Amino acid sequence: MYTDFCFYKPVSEGDRPDYIYGSAYVKLIHDKRLPPWALFCYRDLSISANAGYEPEICALICEDAVLLHPEKVGRNSYEGLLLAQESASEQSRVFHDDKGNTVRLSIPHVGTKLIAQEGVTLS
Numbered sequence: 001m002y003t004d005f006c007f008y009k010p011v012s013e014g015d016r017p018d019y020i021y022g023s024a025y026v027k028l029i030h031d032k033r034l035p036p037w038a039l040f041c042y043r044d045l046s047i048s049a050n051a052g053y054e055p056e057i058c059a060l061i062c063e064d065a066v067l068l069h070p071e072k073v074g075r076n077s078y079e080g081l082l083l084a085q086e087s088a089s090e091q092s093r094v095f096h097d098d099k100g101n102t103v104r105l106s107i108p109h110v111g112t113k114l115i116a117q118e119g120v121t122l123s
Contacts, residue, residue, distance in 0.1 A: 016047065017081060021080070022046060025041075037064075059098070060078060060103065060122075061095060061096055067122060068081040076103075077105075077121050086112065086113050106123060
């Protein structure tokens with residue numbers, strides 16, 4: 001399909017991110033914690049935000065990756081919506097949460113300059 005080769009793909013209604021990720025993203029902006037490079041998906045995430053929902057932990061953040069609305073799965077893994085730059089591809093990074101806690105996680109392959117992928121598990 002031609003959209004497979006587009007940097008900015010058209011978004012259909014079914015492709016919108018879950019409100020929990022949009023809410024976490026908007027809170028990061030409000031708290032001035034969102035890295036500037038992560039603004040590439042502002043439109044889609046801000047539209048899906050629910051003003052009445054505020055997550056306990058908005059994100060795990062490092063210099064070139066953000067895991068929105070992380071949920072602990074298993075012993076040392078977190079699942080959420082991954083925003084990442086190509087430089088984070090297949091790297092291990094130290095992430096910081098909203099409360100100052102740190103965790104080292106490995107990032108999967110990032111096949112383009114920037115990604116926004118829902119349902120990613122980092123270990």
